[in-house]
Amino acid sequence: MASLEELRLQLDEIDDQMVRLYEERMKVCAQVGEYKIKNGKKVLDRQREKNKLQAVSEKASSEFNKKGVRELYEQLMSMSRKLQYQQLVKAGALGRLPFIEMESLDAKNARIVFPGTEGAYSQAATKDYFGENCNSFYVRTFREAMEAIEDGAADYAVLPIENSTAGSVDEMYDLLVEFENYIVGETIIPIIHTLSGVPGAKLTDIERVYSKGVALMQASHFLDDHSDWQQISVANTAIAARKIRDDKDQAQAAVCSAYAAEVHGLEILEENINDDQTNCTRFIVVTNQKVFLKHAQKISICLELPHESGSLYRLLSHFIYNDLNMTRIESRPIEGKNWEYRFFIDFEGNMADPAVKNAIRGLREESRNMRILGNY
Incomplete structure (x- = not known):
């Protein structure tokens, strides 16, 4: 049986061949990209890729290797598309984004x-x-x-x-x-929340506290220390302050900002009642x-993905290959499509940057639906 070092040398030789073949493959992919640009064809041909993945996976000798070969070629074709998107940018074929x-x-x-x-x-x-x-x-x-x-x-x-x-x-x-x-x-x-009431009111007078539900939650430690107070949710912290002003009831108070208290003529009974001082x-x-x-540095987009394994992973790779820093991702259910989600993504960049144009082109072609929400 070969030693570990001998086996590693064999792997190194195979890897050298794979790198050489990979570069040869990418040279051919670049020629394919030039042809597509010249003839106005789309980079992504879904049916061609589906057929190719089926064909190469069938050449493997075991189920484990079939899955591995399929995953390998998914990555190879993804890198080919990214190269061709870059060619489109250099050729000016992407044009201007509609902003x-x-x-x-x-x-x-x-x-x-x-x-x-x-x-x-x-x-x-x-x-x-x-x-x-x-x-x-x-x-x-x-x-x-x-x-x-x-x-x-x-x-x-x-x-x-x-x-x-x-x-x-x-x-x-x-x-x-x-x-x-x-x-x-x-x-x-x-x-920064305060507890504010009508002029002349004292903490000992308070029986009911009004505010937005989230604001009541953000001041829960303070309010829990006054468990006899009734907490009542309204639409907005400032609306709560306005209600206290209009009712002129010393038994009522609002969780609101100092600004809202000033605007509505209230007296601050307790300052800075937030649970989290960095809120x-x-x-x-x-x-x-x-x-x-011109100097915007953040882009927000939303996109819908094919409901299939690996679709989000493949889409997110466009940020990696274009050296773009994704700063946030959120998901929301798509109405009328149970268990399918729309993704909201923030990333750093400006729409005038070639890397951004390149990434957006790839995201648009490979997602089911994509929309730019803004650059700011």
Whole structure:
């Protein structure tokens, strides 16, 4: 029996041959790519690849090797496609993505909508991004804000999409698919809750506390120390503050920001009642125009995949081969398709970058459906 060292030498010789053959194969693949570019053919030919995988796997001598050969050739064909996508970029065949590059947003003349009411965290995010004196108005719900953009009543909407403790705002992901609106910016603001009541109220007066359900949860440690208080959920922290103002009841208090307390003339009974002192929310800026800022460095997309083994793995490889850093992935159920999911992905890059164009071309061709949500 050969020694371990002798067996490893045999493997090294085989590997040398495999590398040489791989490079020869990629040279031929490059010629195939040139032919496709010249003749306007698509890079991905699903039926051809299906037939090829079936043919090469049948040449293997065991079931184990059949699966291995199939997986090997799936990777070989994936790398061939990536090479051909790069050729398309170099040849200028990808063209421009359907987004217009801008130096900056026209914040001075813009009308901005946010959900909630005066004093909402979304208003604070609006002022943080567009400035203290921006022309803004509020609507009741996220959907109404998206409708205001689509209808032209507003130029931009500022909407929450992720909280550091509560996680993603699932409704926003669904609305981004439903509406033809696009992300052009983002801002992150700290979420610092207070307990606020009408002027003259004291902690010992409080019997009922109002706020958004998530906000009540984020202040659960403080509220649990007052187990005799009734906790009542409302649509928004600022709406809770407005209710306390309007009711003028010293037995009521709101979990809200100091800003909301100031706007609605409330008195802060207890500051900084968050369980997590680092709590913050990421807000996106949305418009109905296909535009992106010149110095944008993050891209959001959503895509649907074939319902088959390995489909997500193959799609994600486009980020690896184009040296793009994926920063986030979320999934949401596809309506009407039980146990099938739509994926939302954030990655670093600008739509003017060749690597981004290359990755997007591959993702678009190899997914069942793909949409760019914005570059910001």
